[in-house]
Amino acid sequence: MIEAQDIRYSYQNKIEALKGISLTIQDGEFVAIMGQNGAGKSTLVKHFNGLLKPSQGKVLVDGVETTKSSVAALARNVGFVFQNPDHQLFSETVEEEIAFALKNFGFKSEVIEDRVTWALNLLSLTQYRKTSPFLLSGGERKRVALASVLAWDPKTLILDEPTIGQDHDQKEKLRQFIMQMQTQKKTVVTVTHDVEFVAECNPRVVLMKDGKIVADGVGKEILTNPALLELSSIVLPQIAQVFTKLAPLGFPKDVIDIYEAKAIILKAKESKQGR
């Protein structure tokens, strides 16, 4: 469980990035942290593995205060996948890259061997085992970065802007991957501004603006609240945009799923014809 208790954080140049955030994430939850660039999303999640320590307030991960633990110790349970895989890749082979963290955490070599194989398999990278990560395409490098974090099987997975630069199929695979993590009871926290992606996953949404949380709840409700979204400079998902304009027809406004939309519209058509 991750708990943030009224935390504040200021960068060296005195800019206060977090102005009193209180948040609890239970084990196994899927949370999307959303907001404009500069709202403080990345700053917030960097507190969950101790990369940043709050200037005020406390952050507890599984009951342990992050100020009383090292990043390495916290990272054992909280895996952080950064936005740009090129900020992590440095090894001669994909295999070594994936083994890096395992070595840091003191895993035994037989275990490392197994884990690397498992991670390669999970992300369809087995053919690249002995390839240099620098020779792979952008999407493949992202998968290597992800594999290198999954390899040590952390309880919690933090994904920082995982959909940037991804095409449609890649995003779909990512969505399925997150669902898979969910079935394995992992906690998944993703920082993103991709409304369509979040609309398809429909997780718990925490909406931030200027270092504060302005909304925290069911994705469907938050993503269809035009006032909230305008406040935090987020665009409505397309389906919700359509339904907002259909208010004169008396349609519900909180629709983000395309199948639900279809059902509502067909029903309306039937009742119109029925008259």
Add this chain to the structure above:
Amino acid sequence: MAIIETKNLTYTYPGATKPSIVDVSIKVEKGEFVLITGPSGCGKTTLCRCFNGLVPHFYQGELKGDISVSGIDTLKHHTYEMAKHVGLVFQNPENQLFALSIEKDVAFGLENMGVPREEMRRKVDWALNQTGIYDIRERSPHEISGGQQQRVAIASVLAMEPKVIVLDEPTSFLDPLSAEKIFDVIHKLNREQGITVILVEHRLDLTAKYANHLIVMDQGMVRFEGDPKKILSSEETRLIGVGIPKATLLYQMLRKDGLNLGDSTPLSSEELADQLLEALTPE
């Protein structure tokens, strides 16, 4: 005459085992808003770089086939000659701005071309105004947001008054709201200045509505080219892995289940909403 015309364009990067683009033959008319899309690795980025000569001059390798941009054969002219005709805006906002102040960056191309100061000042101010960044012209590139940085990049290309502006996934790193602002600027330049726009994008939900010419690529080849509405309503396009706008998908789903909203495939939420209101409003 078409402003860009290619015939059987094929290119292989040096050291690559297979070509990045194969037999690409397209025609772009002056003033069009062209959208190029396709799954990652389909060759759209390579194609962009053919338009201003980076391929083959900067990347070396062999470019086969014919290409003519603004009447010029790019194979026979230096990249710096092409700069007057074609402007190229890249994906990463940070890595295309070099100067210590924004207006100096916008002037960069004109300085390179040896344009006299008076004329340069006029063109720079015009470009800054067109992209809405005149007020921040003295700031340094690192102080501004990604969206503003991309507008600087557009302004710096615009200052050279090209006939064509090519943008390679310019909003990849931007949030949807900033992305919309960029597309607004581009759309305005196309509509008001008559500049031909070639936009490479994945986010069709935000951009399909602007295009009057769509090119879908896959594995180096052009699969579909033509009217966006027709192409995006075809099943084959979806199978390639192109992200069809949700509004379009919903329209098709409804049509399959018996609700025909009209002949015009909607590409935006506004279009679909209008169609639905018409179809479902009680008389």
Add this chain to the structure above:
Amino acid sequence: MSVFDGLRFRKVYSPIHNLDPRIKFVYVIAIFIVAILFFQIIPLLILFFMQIPFVLLARVQRQWLRSLRGAAFLATFIFVVNVGTTYFTSGYLLTAPNVENAAAMTLRFVVLVESFSVFFLTTSPDHLGLALEESRVPYEFAFAFTTAVRFVPVLAEEAQTIMDAQKARGLELEKGGLLKRIRNYVPVLIPLIVSAIRRSLELAEAMESRAWGATKKRTNLYLLKLHKGDYFLLAITVGILATAIYAHFFVTIPTITQLI
């Protein structure tokens, strides 16, 4: 990283900041020449105190004092070596003139360091880049300079991000003996270097796309014009040089030991 703060464009507008960097540079060279001209401590003292009005006018006292502190170590070293050598070579005699000479040597070093420090503290990178562009230095150098300065904060941020990313994979930078700690930085250096290479490629693409190399006669959006203040500084510089040369050849300068 506070080191890089000093290199960020700091818009401190003081009369000194607005002076033409080329004239400022000429002034610094003049101070350099005068400092070398004299062995005696009195003129060097005068030279040292002459910097202070500039420092105060430019409001950079704090940074200037900090750079003085930085030079202190090396200055002490120079002093000790000078005194030491005269002590040993003159047969273990510690005379007042010798100490004074050592102090003069040290002061010469300090004056040199301080004049350059004042120059860099009162000249923004923009201004410097512009001066380079307008001088007869080939444009490539001026461009390399301004681009490098422009990307310093970007690189600093990236280095921080990379360190964070690797720490999040269990890398403990401070662990282990000296050798291990150096090896710990490999996962930070390699992504940094690769990123720098990728960045250079992207920059080159952007440069090519904006007519880089179109003509040899580049023009400039800005123009460095000389103002009253610049001419004033030029006059002061000439005055200092003239006085110094006259004093060096025609005036016997007493040492402090002689005055006491």
